[in-house]
Amino acid sequence: MSISDPILTITDLTADYGGNRALVIGKLTVRRGELLGVVGPNGAGKSTLVGAILGWSRGDPKVSGRVELDGEDVSQMSTAQRVRRGLLLIPESTLIFSQMSVADNLAHAATNPGAGRDIYSLDDIYDLFPNLAKRRHHLGSQLSGGERQMLGIARALRLAPRVLCLDEPSIGLAPKLVSSVLSTIHDLANDGLTVLLIEQNVEAALKVVDRLMLLERGRIVTSGTADEMREDKRIAEAYLGAAA
Numbered sequence: 001m002s003i004s005d006p007i008l009t010i011t012d013l014t015a016d017y018g019g020n021r022a023l024v025i026g027k028l029t030v031r032r033g034e035l036l037g038v039v040g041p042n043g044a045g046k047s048t049l050v051g052a053i054l055g056w057s058r059g060d061p062k063v064s065g066r067v068e069l070d071g072e073d074v075s076q077m078s079t080a081q082r083v084r085r086g087l088l089l090i091p092e093s094t095l096i097f098s099q100m101s102v103a104d105n106l107a108h109a110a111t112n113p114g115a116g117r118d119i120y121s122l123d124d125i126y127d128l129f130p131n132l133a134k135r136r137h138h139l140g141s142q143l144s145g146g147e148r149q150m151l152g153i154a155r156a157l158r159l160a161p162r163v164l165c166l167d168e169p170s171i172g173l174a175p176k177l178v179s180s181v182l183s184t185i186h187d188l189a190n191d192g193l194t195v196l197l198i199e200q201n202v203e204a205a206l207k208v209v210d211r212l213m214l215l216e217r218g219r220i221v222t223s224g225t226a227d228e229m230r231e232d233k234r235i236a237e238a239y240l241g242a243a244a
Protein backbone atom coordinates (compact mmCIF):
# COMPACT_ATOMS: atom_id res chain seq x y z
CA MET A 1 0.00 0.00 0.00
CA SER A 2 1.58 3.26 -1.03
CA ILE A 3 1.40 6.15 1.33
CA SER A 4 0.41 9.27 -0.48
CA ASP A 5 -1.53 12.46 0.05
CA PRO A 6 -2.67 13.76 3.42
CA ILE A 7 -6.13 12.67 4.60
CA LEU A 8 -5.96 14.54 7.92
CA THR A 9 -4.29 17.93 8.19
CA ILE A 10 -3.98 19.86 11.43
CA THR A 11 -2.85 23.46 11.33
CA ASP A 12 -2.09 25.87 14.18
CA LEU A 13 -3.87 23.80 16.78
CA THR A 14 -3.83 24.95 20.39
CA ALA A 15 -5.66 23.69 23.46
CA ASP A 16 -5.93 25.48 26.79
CA TYR A 17 -7.23 24.25 30.11
CA GLY A 18 -8.01 27.49 31.88
CA GLY A 19 -4.80 29.49 31.59
CA ASN A 20 -2.75 26.39 30.95
CA ARG A 21 -1.68 25.81 27.33
CA ALA A 22 -1.51 22.03 26.89
CA LEU A 23 -0.99 21.84 23.13
CA VAL A 24 0.68 23.89 20.37
CA ILE A 25 0.88 22.14 17.02
CA GLY A 26 1.95 24.12 13.96
CA LYS A 27 1.33 21.39 11.41
CA LEU A 28 0.57 17.70 11.60
CA THR A 29 -0.49 15.58 8.66
CA VAL A 30 -1.61 12.00 8.50
CA ARG A 31 -1.26 10.48 5.04
CA ARG A 32 -3.81 8.21 3.47
CA GLY A 33 -3.21 4.60 4.50
CA GLU A 34 -0.38 5.26 6.92
CA LEU A 35 0.02 4.25 10.52
CA LEU A 36 1.29 7.30 12.36
CA GLY A 37 2.39 6.87 15.95
CA VAL A 38 2.41 9.65 18.53
CA VAL A 39 4.44 8.96 21.63
CA GLY A 40 5.42 11.03 24.64
CA PRO A 41 5.47 10.97 28.42
CA ASN A 42 2.46 11.24 30.67
CA GLY A 43 0.90 14.68 30.48
CA ALA A 44 2.56 15.47 27.12
CA GLY A 45 -0.80 16.29 25.56
CA LYS A 46 -1.46 13.11 23.57
CA SER A 47 -5.05 12.66 24.73
CA THR A 48 -5.65 16.39 24.38
CA LEU A 49 -4.45 16.11 20.77
CA VAL A 50 -6.82 13.32 19.73
CA GLY A 51 -9.62 14.96 21.71
CA ALA A 52 -9.08 18.21 19.81
CA ILE A 53 -9.10 16.32 16.51
CA LEU A 54 -12.48 14.85 17.39
CA GLY A 55 -13.88 17.94 19.13
CA TRP A 56 -14.39 15.87 22.23
CA SER A 57 -12.83 15.97 25.65
CA ARG A 58 -13.47 15.08 29.26
CA GLY A 59 -11.74 18.24 30.43
CA ASP A 60 -13.36 20.64 27.96
CA PRO A 61 -10.26 22.62 26.91
CA LYS A 62 -10.55 25.70 24.71
CA VAL A 63 -9.40 24.51 21.29
CA SER A 64 -8.50 26.64 18.31
CA GLY A 65 -7.01 25.81 14.95
CA ARG A 66 -7.93 23.92 11.84
CA VAL A 67 -8.65 20.22 11.40
CA GLU A 68 -9.18 19.13 7.82
CA LEU A 69 -10.46 15.68 6.90
CA ASP A 70 -10.04 14.72 3.26
CA GLY A 71 -10.04 18.37 2.20
CA GLU A 72 -13.01 19.39 4.36
CA ASP A 73 -12.64 21.74 7.33
CA VAL A 74 -14.29 19.90 10.23
CA SER A 75 -13.03 22.12 13.03
CA GLN A 76 -16.37 23.82 13.64
CA MET A 77 -18.31 20.56 13.51
CA SER A 78 -19.68 18.61 16.44
CA THR A 79 -18.05 15.33 17.36
CA ALA A 80 -21.08 13.46 15.98
CA GLN A 81 -20.70 15.17 12.61
CA ARG A 82 -17.01 14.27 12.52
CA VAL A 83 -17.79 10.64 13.38
CA ARG A 84 -20.32 10.53 10.55
CA ARG A 85 -17.54 11.60 8.20
CA GLY A 86 -15.40 8.72 9.39
CA LEU A 87 -13.18 10.46 11.94
CA LEU A 88 -13.21 8.00 14.82
CA LEU A 89 -11.56 7.83 18.22
CA ILE A 90 -11.19 4.93 20.58
CA PRO A 91 -10.54 6.78 23.83
CA GLU A 92 -8.19 5.81 26.63
CA SER A 93 -10.67 3.51 28.32
CA THR A 94 -12.41 1.76 25.46
CA LEU A 95 -16.11 2.31 25.27
CA ILE A 96 -17.88 -0.99 25.10
CA PHE A 97 -21.12 -2.09 26.73
CA SER A 98 -20.24 -4.41 29.62
CA GLN A 99 -23.75 -5.77 30.06
CA MET A 100 -24.21 -6.65 26.38
CA SER A 101 -22.84 -9.62 24.52
CA VAL A 102 -20.04 -9.23 22.00
CA ALA A 103 -22.55 -9.76 19.18
CA ASP A 104 -24.90 -7.08 20.57
CA ASN A 105 -22.03 -4.65 21.06
CA LEU A 106 -21.24 -5.03 17.37
CA ALA A 107 -24.90 -4.85 16.35
CA HIS A 108 -25.22 -1.56 18.22
CA ALA A 109 -22.37 -0.03 16.29
CA ALA A 110 -24.72 0.83 13.44
CA THR A 111 -22.95 1.31 10.16
CA ASN A 112 -22.27 4.83 9.04
CA PRO A 113 -24.11 6.04 5.96
CA GLY A 114 -20.93 7.66 4.58
CA ALA A 115 -20.78 6.96 0.86
CA GLY A 116 -17.90 5.29 -0.91
CA ARG A 117 -16.14 3.95 2.12
CA ASP A 118 -15.29 0.39 2.98
CA ILE A 119 -17.54 -1.02 5.60
CA TYR A 120 -16.33 -4.02 7.54
CA SER A 121 -19.09 -6.62 7.60
CA LEU A 122 -19.68 -8.73 10.69
CA ASP A 123 -18.06 -11.62 8.82
CA ASP A 124 -14.99 -9.49 8.11
CA ILE A 125 -14.84 -8.56 11.78
CA TYR A 126 -15.10 -12.12 13.02
CA ASP A 127 -12.42 -13.18 10.51
CA LEU A 128 -10.18 -10.43 11.80
CA PHE A 129 -10.85 -11.18 15.47
CA PRO A 130 -11.34 -14.95 15.86
CA ASN A 131 -11.42 -14.57 19.64
CA LEU A 132 -14.43 -12.32 19.40
CA ALA A 133 -16.12 -14.85 17.12
CA LYS A 134 -15.55 -17.55 19.72
CA ARG A 135 -16.89 -15.32 22.46
CA ARG A 136 -19.69 -13.63 20.59
CA HIS A 137 -22.25 -14.65 23.22
CA HIS A 138 -20.15 -13.56 26.18
CA LEU A 139 -20.88 -10.28 27.92
CA GLY A 140 -18.49 -7.37 27.53
CA SER A 141 -17.73 -7.65 31.24
CA GLN A 142 -16.51 -11.24 30.75
CA LEU A 143 -13.81 -10.27 28.24
CA SER A 144 -10.13 -9.92 29.01
CA GLY A 145 -8.46 -6.51 28.66
CA GLY A 146 -7.08 -7.47 25.26
CA GLU A 147 -10.46 -8.70 24.04
CA ARG A 148 -12.14 -5.51 25.24
CA GLN A 149 -9.66 -3.49 23.17
CA MET A 150 -10.30 -5.74 20.17
CA LEU A 151 -14.06 -5.25 20.61
CA GLY A 152 -13.57 -1.48 20.81
CA ILE A 153 -11.61 -1.58 17.56
CA ALA A 154 -14.20 -3.88 15.96
CA ARG A 155 -16.99 -1.47 16.90
CA ALA A 156 -15.08 1.40 15.33
CA LEU A 157 -14.55 -0.61 12.14
CA ARG A 158 -18.32 -1.07 11.83
CA LEU A 159 -18.55 2.72 11.62
CA ALA A 160 -16.50 2.77 8.41
CA PRO A 161 -13.57 4.88 9.58
CA ARG A 162 -11.63 7.12 7.24
CA VAL A 163 -9.17 7.86 10.00
CA LEU A 164 -9.08 5.80 13.17
CA CYS A 165 -7.47 7.41 16.23
CA LEU A 166 -6.56 5.12 19.11
CA ASP A 167 -5.57 6.51 22.50
CA GLU A 168 -3.15 4.07 24.16
CA PRO A 169 -4.92 0.85 23.19
CA SER A 170 -2.20 -1.24 24.84
CA ILE A 171 -2.27 0.40 28.25
CA GLY A 172 -2.62 -2.04 31.11
CA LEU A 173 -2.22 -5.10 28.88
CA ALA A 174 0.26 -7.91 29.43
CA PRO A 175 3.28 -7.69 27.06
CA LYS A 176 2.03 -10.52 24.85
CA LEU A 177 -1.32 -8.81 24.41
CA VAL A 178 0.38 -5.48 23.71
CA SER A 179 2.05 -6.96 20.64
CA SER A 180 -1.13 -8.75 19.60
CA VAL A 181 -3.23 -5.55 19.75
CA LEU A 182 -0.54 -3.53 17.98
CA SER A 183 -0.05 -6.14 15.28
CA THR A 184 -3.80 -6.16 14.62
CA ILE A 185 -3.64 -2.39 14.20
CA HIS A 186 -0.67 -2.85 11.88
CA ASP A 187 -2.66 -5.35 9.78
CA LEU A 188 -5.55 -2.90 9.49
CA ALA A 189 -3.20 -0.19 8.26
CA ASN A 190 -1.68 -2.63 5.77
CA ASP A 191 -5.22 -3.20 4.55
CA GLY A 192 -5.49 0.50 3.75
CA LEU A 193 -6.94 1.99 6.94
CA THR A 194 -5.42 5.28 8.07
CA VAL A 195 -4.46 5.13 11.74
CA LEU A 196 -3.25 7.64 14.29
CA LEU A 197 -1.93 5.61 17.19
CA ILE A 198 -1.18 7.13 20.58
CA GLU A 199 1.21 4.89 22.42
CA GLN A 200 3.32 5.15 25.58
CA ASN A 201 5.50 2.18 24.73
CA VAL A 202 7.94 3.64 22.22
CA GLU A 203 9.70 0.38 21.52
CA ALA A 204 6.43 -1.43 20.76
CA ALA A 205 5.20 1.49 18.64
CA LEU A 206 8.38 1.52 16.56
CA LYS A 207 7.75 -2.08 15.54
CA VAL A 208 4.47 -1.24 13.81
CA VAL A 209 4.30 2.41 12.75
CA ASP A 210 5.24 3.96 9.41
CA ARG A 211 6.10 7.29 11.02
CA LEU A 212 6.46 8.42 14.60
CA MET A 213 6.14 11.77 16.33
CA LEU A 214 7.42 12.59 19.77
CA LEU A 215 5.24 14.97 21.74
CA GLU A 216 6.61 16.70 24.84
CA ARG A 217 4.91 19.48 26.77
CA GLY A 218 2.32 19.83 24.04
CA ARG A 219 4.81 20.23 21.21
CA ILE A 220 6.13 17.94 18.50
CA VAL A 221 9.84 17.76 19.26
CA THR A 222 10.86 15.29 16.57
CA SER A 223 9.25 13.16 13.90
CA GLY A 224 10.21 10.86 11.05
CA THR A 225 9.99 7.34 9.72
CA ALA A 226 10.28 4.46 12.16
CA ASP A 227 13.84 3.83 10.98
CA GLU A 228 14.79 7.48 11.42
CA MET A 229 13.22 7.65 14.87
CA ARG A 230 15.04 4.54 16.06
CA GLU A 231 18.26 6.45 15.37
CA ASP A 232 17.02 9.74 16.79
CA LYS A 233 18.98 10.78 19.88
CA ARG A 234 15.97 12.17 21.74
CA ILE A 235 14.05 8.95 21.23
CA ALA A 236 16.93 6.58 21.88
CA GLU A 237 18.21 8.25 25.03
CA ALA A 238 14.94 8.94 26.75
CA TYR A 239 12.73 6.11 25.53
CA LEU A 240 14.72 3.15 24.27
CA GLY A 241 17.11 2.92 27.20
CA ALA A 242 20.15 2.97 24.93
CA ALA A 243 22.39 5.55 23.30
CA ALA A 244 21.87 5.89 19.55
Ligand SMILES: Nc1ncnc2c1ncn2[C@@H]1O[C@H](COP(=O)(O)OP(=O)(O)O)[C@@H](O)[C@H]1O
Nearest residue numbers: 017022041042043044045046047048049058059
Ligand atom coordinates in the same frame (compact mmCIF):
# COMPACT_ATOMS: atom_id res chain seq x y z
N1 LIG B 1 -9.36 18.12 32.45
C1 LIG B 1 -8.21 18.78 32.54
N2 LIG B 1 -8.12 19.93 33.25
C2 LIG B 1 -6.95 20.58 33.36
N3 LIG B 1 -5.82 20.20 32.80
C3 LIG B 1 -5.83 19.07 32.08
C4 LIG B 1 -7.02 18.31 31.92
N4 LIG B 1 -6.74 17.24 31.15
C5 LIG B 1 -5.42 17.33 30.86
N5 LIG B 1 -4.88 18.42 31.41
C6 LIG B 1 -3.47 18.84 31.31
O1 LIG B 1 -3.09 18.89 29.95
C7 LIG B 1 -1.81 18.31 29.77
C8 LIG B 1 -1.90 17.19 28.76
O2 LIG B 1 -2.70 16.14 29.28
P1 LIG B 1 -3.06 14.88 28.41
O3 LIG B 1 -3.49 15.33 27.07
O4 LIG B 1 -4.01 14.04 29.19
O5 LIG B 1 -1.64 14.15 28.29
P2 LIG B 1 -1.27 12.66 27.88
O6 LIG B 1 -2.46 12.05 27.23
O7 LIG B 1 -0.11 12.80 26.96
O8 LIG B 1 -0.89 11.96 29.14
C9 LIG B 1 -1.32 17.89 31.14
O9 LIG B 1 -0.50 18.89 31.64
C10 LIG B 1 -2.59 17.78 31.94
O10 LIG B 1 -2.35 18.07 33.30
Ligand SMILES: [Mg+2]
Nearest residue numbers: 046047048092
Ligand atom coordinates in the same frame (compact mmCIF):
# COMPACT_ATOMS: atom_id res chain seq x y z
MG1 LIG C 1 -3.49 10.32 27.63
